[in-house]
Structure formats: structure tokens, C-alpha cells
Amino acid sequence: MDLTIKGLRVLVTAGAGGIGRATARAFAAEGARVHICDVDEKALTVMAESDPAITRSICDVSDRKAVARLFEETLAALGGLDCLVNNAGIAGPTGRVDEIAPEDWDACVAIDLTGQFNCTRLAVEHLKQSKNASIVNLSSQAGKHGFPLRSPYAAAKWGVIGFTKALSAELGEFGIRANAICPGLVDGPRIQSVIANKARSLNVSHDEMTDRLFAGVSIKQFVDPNDIAKQIVFLASPFAKTISGQEISVCGDTRMLS
Numbered sequence: 001m002d003l004t005i006k007g008l009r010v011l012v013t014a015g016a017g018g019i020g021r022a023t024a025r026a027f028a029a030e031g032a033r034v035h036i037c038d039v040d041e042k043a044l045t046v047m048a049e050s051d052p053a054i055t056r057s058i059c060d061v062s063d064r065k066a067v068a069r070l071f072e073e074t075l076a077a078l079g080g081l082d083c084l085v086n087n088a089g090i091a092g093p094t095g096r097v098d099e100i101a102p103e104d105w106d107a108c109v110a111i112d113l114t115g116q117f118n119c120t121r122l123a124v125e126h127l128k129q130s131k132n133a134s135i136v137n138l139s140s141q142a143g144k145h146g147f148p149l150r151s152p153y154a155a156a157k158w159g160v161i162g163f164t165k166a167l168s169a170e171l172g173e174f175g176i177r178a179n180a181i182c183p184g185l186v187d188g189p190r191i192q193s194v195i196a197n198k199a200r201s202l203n204v205s206h207d208e209m210t211d212r213l214f215a216g217v218s219i220k221q222f223v224d225p226n227d228i229a230k231q232i233v234f235l236a237s238p239f240a241k242t243i244s245g246q247e248i249s250v251c252g253d254t255r256m257l258s
Contacts, residue, residue: 003030003233003234003239004238004239005031005132005233005236006030007031007032007033008027008030008082008132009032009078009079009082010033010034010078010081010083010085010236011034011078011081011123012024012036012085012087013037013038013087014061014087015037015054015087016043016056017038017043018190018225019183019229020036020087021036021047022225023085023232023233026229026233027083027236028053032083033077034054035054035055035056035057035073035074035077036054036057037070037074037088038056038058039060057073057074061111061115061118062107062115064118067115081123082132082133083136083236084123084127084136085136085232085236086116086119086120086135086138088112089111089112089156090107090108090111091190092105092150093105094197094198094200094201097151105152108156109152109155109159112153112157113159113160116137116163120135120167127174127176130175130176132236132241133175134178134235134240135164135176135177135178136179136235136236138181138183139157139158139182139247140154140160141185141251141257142257143156143158143159143160143161143180143182145254145255147257148257148258149201149202150198157182160180164178164245164247165178165245168244168245169245172244177244178245179240179243179246179248180247181235181248181250182248183228183251184217184252184254185254186222195209213257213258216254216255216256216257217254218253221252223252227250228250231250235248
């Protein structure tokens with residue numbers, strides 16, 4: 001299916017690995033022009049070698065001066081902006097709320113939620129000039145369900161959904177769509193680290209913790225990042241011109257998180 005997005009100008013944050021890398025490549029495969037940022041210089045170097053057509057910047061989205069430089073570099077590379085994918089995020093600390101260090105809470109919220117604000121506020125004026133403008137924010141199933149021992153992450157991801165709905169209401173008059181993607185248990189090193197940390201906190205095995213997480217999921221398999229990427233690319237296409245303000249799950253039907 002031709003999504004008719006050849007030449008679409010896209011910025012993907014945290015685009016050098018995981019969901020971000022899959023998303024950047026999926027856009028590029030459709031003929032879009034893609035710029036990515038990441039905090040991982042080594043991963044950016046690898047992307048430069050494997051995907052030379054995708055331009056790149058180093059950026060911590062919680063640093064507003066760095067984000068300002070990112071947008072200068074993005075606009076220089078792309079000549080404008082049609083789609084912002086706010087993908088950057090960290091897993092945050094694992095532990096009961098009274099055990100979590102305040103600085104770990106602050107860091108998680110600063111990247112996972114405030115980082116999306118930092119990028120979006122600079123993107124809007126450029127998106128207003130696009131004939132097919134969209135914002136896709138990465139939330140999580142933790143943004144729809146309570147997630148024991150992961151309160152900073154859950155709070156930030158719930159915030160992303162509220163932020164997305166506010167953006168849709170504010171920006172609709174300019175033809176800018178805003179949606180949130182809520183992945184489930186996504187295959188990769190991050191979820192394995194989360195499982196290991198929760199298993200340690202609860203004094204259970206890695207396998208038992210994995211089983212507990214999947215107990216509330218209908219399709220008991222990890223989500224492929226490429227499946228999330230395809231959903232994001234569709235939302236940025238003209239075929240999604242009336243889809244806005246939605247929190248869209250790609251999660252195997254997650255009913256609860258343990």
C-alpha cells in the first residue's frame with residue numbers, strides 16, 4: 001500500500017535504537033525525509049553508516065538549549081517539518097514510591113514527559129505550514145494502567161496521553177493531528193531490564209516475573225518494534241487525516257500490568 005508520504009519531512013527523537021530506529025527506517029522506506037536525534041553518539045554513528053540518508057543530531061530532549069539546536073539542525077536538513085515523533089524516553093527507576101530517589105523521579109519525568117513539551121513547542125510553528133501535519137507521542141500501556149514499582153514512568157506516560165489530547169484540541173484548527181501510541185511489552189533490552197529489576201525487587205525469578213507481566217495480556221508475545229513503527233507511519237499519512245486525539249494501543253490487548 002502506497003501511503004503517499006514521499007518527501008514528508010519527519011523528526012524522530014531517540015531515533016538511533018529500538019522503536020525510534022524502526023520508525024525512522026519505516027518512514028525512509030516510504031520515501032520520507034527523516035532526521036533523528038539521540039543521546040547515544042555510538043548509536044548515531046552506526047546509523048550514519050547503515051542509513052546514510054537519515055540525517056542526525058545528538059540531543060537530550062530534557063535540555064532546552066540542546067532541543068533548540070536540534071530544531072536548527074533539523075530545519076537545515078529538511079527545510080521544514082511535517083511530522084514530529086516524540087519517541088525519546090527512559091524506563092526510570094524501579095521501586096516502591098517511598099524508596100525512589102527524588103532525582104530519579106525528576107529525570108524520568110523530565111525526559112518522558114517534559115521532553116515532549118520541549119520538542120512540540122518548537123515544532124508547532126513549522127507544522128502549521130504543512131499540508132499534512134501530525135504529532136505522534138509515545139505513551140505506554142503504563143499510561144493506561146497502574147504499574148506497580150514503576151510510578152515515575154507510569155505518571156509520565158499518563159501525562160503524555162493528557163498532553164496529546166490537549167494538543168489535538170488546541171491544534172486541530174491548524175490542521176495538525178496529535179495522537180499517542182501506547183505500546184505493550186516491546187521486545188528489546190529495555191523490557192528485559194525492567195523485568196530483571198522488578199524480579200529483583202520482588203525476589204522472584206526472571207521467568208516468573210515475565211509470566212506475571214503477561215498474565216494480563218491476551219496475546220502473550222513481545223511486541224515487535226516494527227509493528228509500532230508501521231502504526232506511526234500510517235498516522236502520519238493522509239489516510240489518517242481525521243484521526244486525532246487518540247491513544248492507540250499496540251499491545252496484544254493488555255488488560256493490566258503487574
